[in-house]
Amino acid sequence: MKRFHVHIAVNDLEENISFYSALFGASPSVSKTDYAKWMLEDPYINFAISTKSAKTGIDHVGIQVESDDELKQINQRLNEASLSTTEQTNAQCCYAASNKYWTIDPQGIAWEAYHSLTSIPTFGQDTEISVKKESCCVA
Numbered sequence: 001m002k003r004f005h006v007h008i009a010v011n012d013l014e015e016n017i018s019f020y021s022a023l024f025g026a027s028p029s030v031s032k033t034d035y036a037k038w039m040l041e042d043p044y045i046n047f048a049i050s051t052k053s054a055k056t057g058i059d060h061v062g063i064q065v066e067s068d069d070e071l072k073q074i075n076q077r078l079n080e081a082s083l084s085t086t087e088q089t090n091a092q093c094c095y096a097a098s099n100k101y102w103t104i105d106p107q108g109i110a111w112e113a114y115h116s117l118t119s120i121p122t123f124g125q126d127t128e129i130s131v132k133k134e135s136c137c138v139a
Helices: 013-024 068-080
Strands: 003-009 035-041 044-050 057-064 086-093 096-104 110-119
Touching (some): 013 035, 068 096, 068 110
Parallel strands (some): 003 044, 057 110
Antiparallel strands (some): 035 044, 096 110
């Protein structure tokens, strides 16, 4: 099953954790000094916030999948539609190691399709790719 992903850059993490915890009726499943994530079942979403971007607001959106096969299927659909993608393997970002494909929508918003492999102890320094300059996960 696929899970929708939204990552918002914020300037005050604690204030935003309080706001989104009240909105979702749940505490974050991951909470660090610079990052928080809710893995919600209703709505089925991976919602993350962080203080890592220079610009606040929507950082990127995406689709989280449960296997590399699902990830390859999404990339294949994008390629069949002649949309360019950038591949990352074992990307170290947002306290997780993941395999990813990035693309840009017509409005210039970065989209990632990804399969998380494992948790990591740091926010991570993702591999530089040329999809979007402001993103936490895309340099």
